[in-house]
Amino acid sequence: MTPETAPATRRRGEVLDEAIRSAVLDLVIDHGVAGVTMEAVASRAGTSKPVLYRRWDSRAALLRDTLVPLAMKAIPSTDTGSYRSDMLAILQGWADFFASPAGAIGPAIVGAMPHDPELAAAFRGGVIAWRKQAMAETLRRGIARGEVREDVPVDVARELGQALLWHRFLITGDPITRELIEEIVDDILVPFTAPRG
Amino acid sequence: MTPETAPATRRRGEVLDEAIRSAVLDLVIDHGVAGVTMEAVASRAGTSKPVLYRRWDSRAALLRDTLVPLAMKAIPSTDTGSYRSDMLAILQGWADFFASPAGAIGPAIVGAMPHDPELAAAFRGGVIAWRKQAMAETLRRGIARGEVREDVPVDVARELGQALLWHRFLITGDPITRELIEEIVDDILVPFTAPRG
DNA sequence: CAAATAGGAAACGCAAGCGTTTCTTGTATG
DNA sequence: CATACAAGAAACGCTTGCGTTTCCTATTTG
Numbered sequence: 001m002t003p004e005t006a007p008a009t010r011r012r013g014e015v016l017d018e019a020i021r022s023a024v025l026d027l028v029i030d031h032g033v034a035g036v037t038m039e040a041v042a043s044r045a046g047t048s049k050p051v052l053y054r055r056w057d058s059r060a061a062l063l064r065d066t067l068v069p070l071a072m073k074a075i076p077s078t079d080t081g082s083y084r085s086d087m088l089a090i091l092q093g094w095a096d097f098f099a100s101p102a103g104a105i106g107p108a109i110v111g112a113m114p115h116d117p118e119l120a121a122a123f124r125g126g127v128i129a130w131r132k133q134a135m136a137e138t139l140r141r142g143i144a145r146g147e148v149r150e151d152v153p154v155d156v157a158r159e160l161g162q163a164l165l166w167h168r169f170l171i172t173g174d175p176i177t178r179e180l181i182e183e184i185v186d187d188i189l190v191p192f193t194a195p196r197g
Numbered sequence: 198m199t200p201e202t203a204p205a206t207r208r209r210g211e212v213l214d215e216a217i218r219s220a221v222l223d224l225v226i227d228h229g230v231a232g233v234t235m236e237a238v239a240s241r242a243g244t245s246k247p248v249l250y251r252r253w254d255s256r257a258a259l260l261r262d263t264l265v266p267l268a269m270k271a272i273p274s275t276d277t278g279s280y281r282s283d284m285l286a287i288l289q290g291w292a293d294f295f296a297s298p299a300g301a302i303g304p305a306i307v308g309a310m311p312h313d314p315e316l317a318a319a320f321r322g323g324v325i326a327w328r329k330q331a332m333a334e335t336l337r338r339g340i341a342r343g344e345v346r347e348d349v350p351v352d353v354a355r356e357l358g359q360a361l362l363w364h365r366f367l368i369t370g371d372p373i374t375r376e377l378i379e380e381i382v383d384d385i386l387v388p389f390t391a392p393r394g
Numbered sequence: 395c396a397a398a399t400a401g402g403a404a405a406c407g408c409a410a411g412c413g414t415t416t417c418t419t420g421t422a423t424g
Numbered sequence: 425c426a427t428a429c430a431a432g433a434a435a436c437g438c439t440t441g442c443g444t445t446t447c448c449t450a451t452t453t454g
Contacts, residue, residue, distance in 0.1 A: 128369050
């Protein structure tokens with residue numbers, strides 16, 4: 001046990017940041033957003049409240065800075081070569097997110113937004129705006145390939161698939177299967193967006 | 198001020214029950230579900246905690262018994278004579294509910310269900326099951342009239358319209374307009390369910 | 395009318411959480 | 425090496441909320 005090999009007892013920088021983020025997610029999963037208190041996060045992350053308050057001036061800021069980036073990295077943005085296979089990949093990405101531990105942030109954010117305008121702005125202005133843009137891009141590529149009609153109502157078309165998945169995830173609790181995804185794409189999305197012949 | 202006309206100072210039965218229900222909804226609207234504490238409900242309803250505990254053994258039971266019936270009476274179940282006008286009425290009912298003060302219970306329930314299995318069972322087994330049944334009934338009537346194809350995939354068809362509305366209400370915050378409702382019915386639902394050929 | 399019920403006020407002891415302060419000391423930097 | 429920074433432990437005083445008890449008395453019931 002020489003001094004050179006004594007293990008570090010305190011964490012700094014990214015190591016500590018990751019421990020805090022991980023603690024927040026664990027608490028959301030276990031107890032919902034109400035379980036995310038400064039006391040609980042500090043305890044779970046093996047740190048102290050002054051450490052948290054040095055970074056965030058409030059619980060709301062901590063939640064916002066932790067939950068929103070998790071939602072941001074969930075979904076592939078990918079050009080697969082066809083509108084159909086783009087949509088299959090995107091909807092599968094959502095389904096995988098919902099099935100993952102991080103999916104717990106979905107209902108947490110939805111429940112919190114009505115009373116946290118900054119969280120709502122971050123989530124809708126960040127994550128959702130980005131997803132809308134990516135979906136519009138997907139439709140644009142489809143139009144360029146001649147797979148999607150030029151007068152497709154983009155506003156509705158870009159949300160139609162994920163709306164069904166969110167509905168099952170948040171509201172009805174019904175299963176989200178690969179078969180459902182293919183049905184949505186082949187029986188709803190493709191007919192709805194296809195050029196009219 | 199004769200004794201016969203002295204105003205009542207205590208409430209009983211339905212009058213008191215309604216005051217409690219109203220207090221819960223007010224608190225959800227103002228503070229979200231986290232604001233619904235036994236202290237706050239008692240104070241808001243102008244009653245006392247023993248009165249609440251005489252009725253419910255826990256905050257969770259009070260929430261469940263208050264929020265779920267509110268969701269239950271939101272939506273018309275109506276036979277208007279055609280599948281199209283049925284769907285217009287139903288989706289307008291959802292839109293009106295979301296725009297009403299009681300709409301606040303939507304995100305409240307969604308946020309709470311992952312950690313309250315009894316609430317989830319009440320909401321999904323009660324409200325949602327009832328809505329699914331009513332939607333299946335609507336499709337059946339459409340089939341009988343020849344407006345809806347006999348092989349319509351009921352599982353997806355019965356949730357498609359409201360999924361889009363819930364998505365806007367809970368996730369994106371985009372407006373829910375009469376034009377949107379008509380677009381959903383005329384451009385998505387009717388083509389998707391219509392007989393082929 | 396008398397008796398029973400339960401509404402409402404007030405209080406209780408306890409726990410959890412808040413935001414902050416003080417202190418020690420591990421770790422990074424120059 | 426010395427210095428600066430910040431991590432982590434511990435404690436603080438305060439607030440809110442919990443579930444419960446006691447008491448008084450309004451209201452209903454028989």
